[in-house]
Amino acid sequence: MIEELIRTVSATDDDAIEGLRAIADAEPERLTPYLGTLLDRDVLWPGTLYRAADAEVVRRVVERVDGGRTPDRLDQLLVILAHSGHPLAESALRRWSTQPPAGADRLHVDALSYARVGGWTVGPDGRRRDLCGDVAYEWVMRAGPRRADVATCPWCASPRWTAADLHTADPAVGAALAHTGWSGRLVIETCHFCACYTTLYSRVTPAGDTAWWTGNARPVHLGSVEAEDPPALVPVPGAARRSPYQASAWERGGSTLGGRPDWIQDAEHPDCPGCGEPMDYLGLVGGADLDEYGEGAYYLHLHRPCGFAAVTYQQS
Template sequence: MIEELISKVAAEDDEAIEELSVVADTDPERLTPYLGFLLDRDVLWPGKLYRAADADVVRRVVERIDGGRTPDRLNHLLIILAHTAHPLAESAMRRWSTRPPAGADELHVGALDYAREGGWTVGPDGRRRDLCGGTAYRWTMRETPRRADGGTCPWCASPLWTAADLDTADPATGAALAHTGWSGRLVIETCHFCACYTTLYSQVTPGGGTAWWAGNTRPDYLGSAEAEDPPALAPVPGAARQSPYQASAWDRGGSTLGGRPDWIQDAEHADCPGCGQPMDYVGLIGGADLDDYGEGAYYLHLHQPCGFAAVNYQQS
């Protein structure tokens, strides 16, 4: 099956690429023996196909960038390296951050910033930090009546939505949030409407405390908005995912706690308003799980050292 799909992908069969993408999400190591073949045939997109690339393939991608033979493909090649998260990729991207390769002048961000596409970054101390966890659980939706004493959005007056109510005492939650360093209850409240237009931050405490951050800045393009009720649903952890990559921003049942985000657009890990560093990824709530006609996805983030949570949103 894989061999047939690989041949079709090399012939630019879009349906085969979609099927290989599913394999990359469920069991990326199955593609490892074939990635050199794809690289030889210039199949560079989507970059997630190369998640389980071995050292030889990573080295060849690095050499291709260093050789400057295809500077017009630099964006795709850097995304591939980010998804591999391989030490050789990390070393090369660090080097290119001070000595940019050919074609870098056409990029919108620096070479090392591409690491976020793969769910990792390099902190001010020079150490690598993974922004995502390796364990994921399906988020199932349950009905949650709105509290009569609940808060409202300072911008549009809509009742705030409890996007997550988690406790690391639960084994699944503890595993999914292990990479964040959080211990205790985590409640993330947001405005379901305004979060569609800008990243919204809240200050959180391990006792389940949550408060709208006073530094949230209303964008000028938001305009006026009437209050509307948030979803009467909230996620609860369900069964473990086969792979940390199985979140889906598109399909019903794709909402996922932990693991890796399924970005609709470019990776958008929120930056902590307290220290400016990228926040850790918590989970994804797909619009298809909130409403029969829902679209897009909400992405939840946390930065334990500063006590901030964030919610942002993407749609096609």
């Protein structure tokens, strides 16, 4: 199957690329022997195909950037390196952040900022920090309790939605949140409506406390809105995913705790309002799992040192 896809693939062959993308999500290492051929054929997108790139392929991509032969493809080459997460890629991105390669003047951010696309970053101490976990679990929707005393959104007066209620005593939760350093209960409440318009932050504690952050700013384009009930569902951990890349923002059953996000738009790891560092990714709740006609996806984030959680939303 892979051989046939590789034989027919080209940068404009959507069917073959989608077939390879599915393999990269489920078993990325199966593509490793073929990535050199994809590079030869100038198939540089999506960069997720190169998640399991070996040192030789990464070296070739770095040499292509350094050679400046295709500055118009620099964005795609940097995305490939970010997704590979390889030490050679990390070294190159660090170098290019101070010594920009040809074509860098066309980018919106410096080279090292591309690391976030691959789910990692370099902290103020100069050390690499992974923003995502390496294990993932299905997030199954269950009916949540209806409470009369639930807090409401200060902007639209909608009852707040419990987007997550987790405890690291659960082995699945502990594994999925290991990269965050969190220990204890984690409750994330948000406004399911207003989160569609802006990043909403909350203060959280390991005791399960959650509070609306007073620094949240109401979007000027939100307009006049009426209160509406939040989803009557709360996600609970289910079976382990085969791969950390199997979240789906589009399909029913795609909601996932841990692992890597399936971004609908560009990668979006919000900055912690306490310290400015990018927040860790926790999981994805797909609109298709919340409502029969739901769309888009909610992305949950956490920064343990400062005690902040965040909810972002994307749709096509």
